[in-house]
Amino acid sequence: MLxxxxxxxxGADRLPTGVPHWKLVHPSRQRETMLRLRCQVCFASTKAVRRQAPERSGVLFLQTAQSDLGQPVRTWQPPVCVEHAQLAAARCPPLDRQGHVALLARRYxxxxxxxxxxxxxxxxxxxxAGNDTPIPYGDPRLRWFLASQLVRELSDFEVVDLADLTPAT
Incomplete structure (x- = not known):
């Protein structure tokens, strides 16, 4: 796989500069944010804590409201920090058009x-010809594959209200 x-x-800080084009996912940035579990907007930590009892922590992901939220969920949407979750939902065309749900994931x-x-x-x-179907690691088709987006599988998560979250310290 390539x-x-x-x-x-x-920029001087080695982070991307300029205005994001939300419709066009940059392969390197998408892969980096997914690998390091960093915010797709600011590259900060995406660890969050639900304030209500029982207190739970995890990594924050957004999915379209029409997504099948059975276990597991496969996503190529990079995680977000609590501070930028609303902005990401508003600026990402599918999340803005179809609505969104916030997932606090403990396994990803x-x-x-x-x-x-x-x-x-x-x-x-x-x-x-291809489509947007994720190909799992280990699949022989990856031998002749040009990858553009990394996929994570969320298997232990809960749907949360963004207002109930605070950044983890």
Missing amino acids: WSRVSQSL RLYGVIGTPHALACDGVRVL
Whole structure:
């Protein structure tokens, strides 16, 4: 598997600069935020604590309101910090259009990737038709795959009200 590469402008702090294009997910930034569990807006910690009893902590993810919230949920939407959750929901076209739910996840294992499948043909490498179905790690199709988004599987989570959360210290 190869990761898709796209140029980006980095500031002196080595973080991306400029106005985000919410519709166009930058492969490197998406992968970095998913790997490190950092906020997709500010790159801060996404650990949150629910203030109501019983107090629970986890990582905050947003999903579209129409998502099937059975266990597990596979997501390629990077996590968010408590401070930027509302902004991310308002600026992300699918979350804004379809509404959103906040998930406080305690288990969030790496699952696989989304991208473009390829195949070796007599005349070279050929691009195949693909869709947004996540391909799990270990799948033989990943041998000829150009990944663009990392996918996590949330298996221990609860739907929470953003107003009930505080950043974890």
